[in-house]
Amino acid sequence: MKPGWRYYVTGFLVLMAFDTLSQLCFKLAALHAAPFAADGPWLLRVAREPWVYGAIAGYLGAFVTYMSLLRHAPVGPAFAASHLNVVSVLLVSAWLLHERLSLPQSVGAALIVLGILVLARAEQGDDAAAR
Template identity: 35%
Template sequence: MNSQEMALRPVGWLHGRLGTVVLWALLILTESAGQLFTKVAGDQLGQMDFNWQWLAAVAVNPGVLAAIACYIGAFFVWMLILRRSSLSLAFPLSSLVFVVVLLGSWLGLGEHISFLHWVGVVVIIGGIALLAEGEEN
């Protein structure tokens, strides 16, 4: 790398390995929180018919608003991740959200998680490990 390329290269913690780890943690947490907030909001809204009253209730529900904020945050973090990663690796890595949502629904919402769900978690993590191993630096 010549001096001109080095001068154009971004510096700071966000552009290094630590920044990448922080961005991935933010993405997984915001997307997972968005899913969990949506579930809680749906439970709070109950079995209402799809009409103007339901839309008004959705528009002011704190869980829905928190979920929207999480998804907006996740979108911008995803854009930053894609600037530095290949989509062929980044998209499969984003499946860690499935694992965190499963854990959050089990620990935070008291949902029952079957043995096959846990097997699925192992398969997802194993698949990500295989993809990461085959990725060129």
């Protein structure tokens, strides 16, 4: 039996949270380990940053969540929905890091969400036609 829409929504929200955590932690690690230099002392600074380990934990959580979702979700919409992190990272970085959110970024984010909704709707139509 296929899981219901709540499974997918919850799963993709968890995936988005893990992906957003990873990106946010990488940004904070980069800020705290600055200035960048491709040398040993910089690598040691990075290795001592707890944010790096938050990013690794986020990637591991995202991997496990995505693999679990792919067991049940159609790969096309699942792949598209996995890119919602682009939107969440944009919004969280504007909110927490006070990064600039431009009109083109906002329009792009809206188009990503719209595209995912269209794919999800098309998949529902395919499921209904198959029955």
